[in-house]
Amino acid sequence: MSHVLDIQGLTKTFGGLTATDNVSLTVNSGEIHALIGPNGAGKSTLINQICGEILPNAGRITLGGRDITALAPADRVALGLGRTFQITSLLDDMTVRANLGMAVQARAGGNFRIFDRAASRAAVWDEVDQSLSGSALAVRADVPVADLAHGEKKQLELLMALSQRPRLLLLDEPMAGLGHVESQQMIDALRAARKDCAILLVEHDMEAVFALADRITVLVYGRVIAAGSAEDIRANPDVREAYLGEEDA
Numbered sequence: 001m002s003h004v005l006d007i008q009g010l011t012k013t014f015g016g017l018t019a020t021d022n023v024s025l026t027v028n029s030g031e032i033h034a035l036i037g038p039n040g041a042g043k044s045t046l047i048n049q050i051c052g053e054i055l056p057n058a059g060r061i062t063l064g065g066r067d068i069t070a071l072a073p074a075d076r077v078a079l080g081l082g083r084t085f086q087i088t089s090l091l092d093d094m095t096v097r098a099n100l101g102m103a104v105q106a107r108a109g110g111n112f113r114i115f116d117r118a119a120s121r122a123a124v125w126d127e128v129d130q131s132l133s134g135s136a137l138a139v140r141a142d143v144p145v146a147d148l149a150h151g152e153k154k155q156l157e158l159l160m161a162l163s164q165r166p167r168l169l170l171l172d173e174p175m176a177g178l179g180h181v182e183s184q185q186m187i188d189a190l191r192a193a194r195k196d197c198a199i200l201l202v203e204h205d206m207e208a209v210f211a212l213a214d215r216i217t218v219l220v221y222g223r224v225i226a227a228g229s230a231e232d233i234r235a236n237p238d239v240r241e242a243y244l245g246e247e248d249a
Ligand code: ADP
Pocket: 014, 017, 019, 037, 038, 039, 040, 041, 042, 043, 044, 045, 046
């Protein structure tokens, strides 16, 4: 099976509270898998266990066939786990292109050093141009990050994360704080990103979830109450009652 990510029985308790309760899910290569559920359902706790910031009490996490359950966050990144760079880590007085160049260099520096310095620089900028082409940021390449709109910064974070060439990208609410046009641009960017890596997407914006997700897992009080295609989830009465009903209210 070509599971990029395989989670089995992941349980995390905080005192008497079970934040994730025996959660199992898989993400296939090339798939966008959405994780949805009401506030407090345990979505962020699950994401933090996958990236290694929280260690589970029980369960197993496999990335690309390797058991990463006990690995440090940096070792998981080295095995292909990607997260978005935070806006706070962008260099404000440098351009979009320069920020992306630094991210590419951070990943590829070691490999490029076998070339001479001019060739290595050219390889970095080639990759930056490729990453920008087709992006909403293509026309903003020479603008300092400080002058970007919020949605443009989120686009840049995504491109920087992708420049690390992860096999799985974890996204915790990428649409948060975006307006309608910016959300649409993010949906387009995530669709394009799927060609290069699998995505586990936590998102409250149901329009985005239904537009993007190949499969959806629904978490309520730490438990998976449903998993399936967008159509399955939309039609599932338990989901409607536990979660989607909120949208109609
Ligand atoms: P979601 O992201 O789905 O909104 P969280 O994973 O943030 O949910 O939280 C799940 C539950 O675990 C909540 O009840 C929350 O209060 C609790 N929780 C999360 N992190 C901690 C922590 N570090 N210590 C204690 N309780 C926590």
